[in-house]
Amino acid sequence: MDAFRKVFIVALAIASGLVIGLVIASGKGLSPSLEAASSSEAPVMSIPSWSGIAQAVVPAVVNVSSERTVRQSRTNGEFYGPMDEFFKEFFRFRGIPEERKQRSLGSGFIIDAAGYILTNNHVVQSADAKIMVRLSDDSEYKAEIIGVDPETDLALLKIEPKEELSVLELGDSNALNVGDWVMAVGNPLGFDRTVTVGVVSALGRSNLRFGRQSPAYQDYIQTDASINFGNSGGPLVDTLGRVIGVNAAISTPTGGNVGIGFAIPVNLAHEVIDQLKDHGKVVRGWLGVQIGKLSNDLAEGLSLEGVEGVLINDVFKDSPAAKGGLEVGDVVLKVDGEPVVTPEDLQFKVARLSVGSKVELEVNRNGKIKRLKVTLGERPSDLSQISSESPSASWLGCEVVDIDSPEARQLGVDADEGVVIINVNRGSAAEEAGLRRGDVVTKVGHEKVRSVTHYHDLIDQARESGKPAVLLVKGATGSRFVPIKPEDE
Numbered sequence: 374m375d376a377f378r379k380v381f382i383v384a385l386a387i388a389s390g391l392v393i394g395l396v397i398a399s400g401k402g403l404s405p406s407l408e409a410a411s412s413s414e415a416p417v418m419s420i421p422s423w424s425g426i427a428q429a430v431v432p433a434v435v436n437v438s439s440e441r442t443v444r445q446s447r448t449n450g451e452f453y454g455p456m457d458e459f460f461k462e463f464f465r466f467r468g469i470p471e472e473r474k475q476r477s478l479g480s481g482f483i484i485d486a487a488g489y490i491l492t493n494n495h496v497v498q499s500a501d502a503k504i505m506v507r508l509s510d511d512s513e514y515k516a517e518i519i520g521v522d523p524e525t526d527l528a529l530l531k532i533e534p535k536e537e538l539s540v541l542e543l544g545d546s547n548a549l550n551v552g553d554w555v556m557a558v559g560n561p562l563g564f565d566r567t568v569t570v571g572v573v574s575a576l577g578r579s580n581l582r583f584g585r586q587s588p589a590y591q592d593y594i595q596t597d598a599s600i601n602f603g604n605s606g607g608p609l610v611d612t613l614g615r616v617i618g619v620n621a622a623i624s625t626p627t628g629g630n631v632g633i634g635f636a637i638p639v640n641l642a643h644e645v646i647d648q649l650k651d652h653g654k655v656v657r658g659w660l661g662v663q664i665g666k667l668s669n670d671l672a673e674g675l676s677l678e679g680v681e682g683v684l685i686n687d688v689f690k691d692s693p694a695a696k697g698g699l700e701v702g703d704v705v706l707k708v709d710g711e712p713v714v715t716p717e718d719l720q721f722k723v724a725r726l727s728v729g730s731k732v733e734l735e736v737n738r739n740g741k742i743k744r745l746k747v748t749l750g751e752r753p754s755d756l757s758q759i760s761s762e763s764p765s766a767s768w769l770g771c772e773v774v775d776i777d778s779p780e781a782r783q784l785g786v787d788a789d790e791g792v793v794i795i796n797v798n799r800g801s802a803a804e805e806a807g808l809r810r811g812d813v814v815t816k817v818g819h820e821k822v823r824s825v826t827h828y829h830d831l832i833d834q835a836r837e838s839g840k841p842a843v844l845l846v847k848g849a850t851g852s853r854f855v856p857i858k859p860e861d862e
Contacts, residue, residue: 437492482606493527524588557571558610619639620635682706697746792822806856812847813848841858844856
């Protein structure tokens with residue numbers, strides 16, 4: 374009996390050891406919480422292979438190189454050192470220009486068997502650049518620039534293919550969700566047709582500043598798929614190989630990828646492609662206003678309830694908005710019955726309407742709801758040539774825009790109050806006082822500048838008083854007070 378008991382105990386010990394060994398080998402813990410966490414009810418994640426998509430997409434991705442000749446005169450602060458003033462005056466008097474080659478490298482992709490290629494405007498650089506395109510088989514073509522659209526940072530090229538081309542299908546970026554898998558393809562840092570994979574990390578990104586290249590119309594897809602210099606213009610595709618974005622920019626403190634890249638939604642590109650094909654440019658509806666976000670402080674100061682709608686900071690002279698009765702301080706609530714929530718929302722709604730369209734604007738003016746009929750004009754190609762109704766611009770010799778305007782974003786201005794100088798006339802009082810394009814005027818006298826209209830009012834008051842206009846100006850070297858008193862007109 375004792376022998377039997379010993380055998381039983383040994384057998385039980387061996388069996389227990391086997392069970393424990395199997396549990397450990399299977400990676401299952403003994404904790405109840407871990408067991409529950411690994412139960413069959415938990416979602417099972419499967420990581421897809423992108424090899425088939427890559428094989429289908431890569432042949433339609435191209436290398437785009439751009440070259441143009443830039444002529445410049447070295448004036449206005451181009452020289453530094455003891456002989457600064459001498460060289461500035463010498464070159465200004467002589468008018469001696471400099472010529473240099475400006476080159477750009479990027480990516481693009483074929484969207485039509487006839488040879489149409491979509492890329493970024495900043496890759497092309499300008500409508501008069503020389504463009505060469507290299508296909509996946511290393512054949513090279515001189516490309517024709519069909520049209521460029523700096524406002525969205527898109528450009529359309531065309532080559533005359535000798536053989537059949539691989540073409541990418543354009544998808545639907547409105548169907549994207551945060552967390553969806555995407556693949557970026559391009560030529561980052563000169564490495565041809567590199568494939569990187571990640572997810573959509575955010576949608577609808579706007580108000581981004583990319584130096585002097587910042588587009589006016591922004592609705593970016595954000596992704597952690599690695600994007601670096603040279604990826605610009607390449608496709609961002611979904612798990613079916615359909616293009617859902619055009620890689621355009623990165624946000625980085627280091628100069629390289631840090632997991633935040635941006636692509637232009639393909640649905641926005643759809644709107645641009647057709648117009649570039651038909652007209653060589655994009656024609657957009659235009660109100661003629663400077664707009665801004667309505668904050669709680671602004672709403673309280675303007676005696677408004679809530680922050681719904683878009684604030685009108687300025688109305689351009691003789692613009693559709695001015696003719697339609699829109700005023701500074703109005704808050705636009707709806708366009709043709711559709712609510713507007715952000716400045717970008719209003720901007721896109723108006724831009725998508727045709728020139729000559731009649732729109733109904735519902736606005737809040739001093740707490741009362743008004744409905745205005747406005748006939749849209751055509752958005753000018755250079756908004757810096759448009760100014761509001763005030764003699765102050767010609768008196769001082771400089772033009773300004775609101776801090777949150779597209780023109781300010783294009784200059785890469787980093788400020789949250791005041792107005793931005795976008796043009797200084799040669800020989801003007803503003804130039805003599807040392808004002809420069811990109812300077813921010815935060816005060817006139819002791820009063821903070823709230824908007825372009827407010828700035829003009831303050832300057833006009835100084836002009837009428839006969840006293841110098843004292844501006845607090847924030848520039849590259851810091852803030853300083855600048856007294857300006859132009860000669861009598």
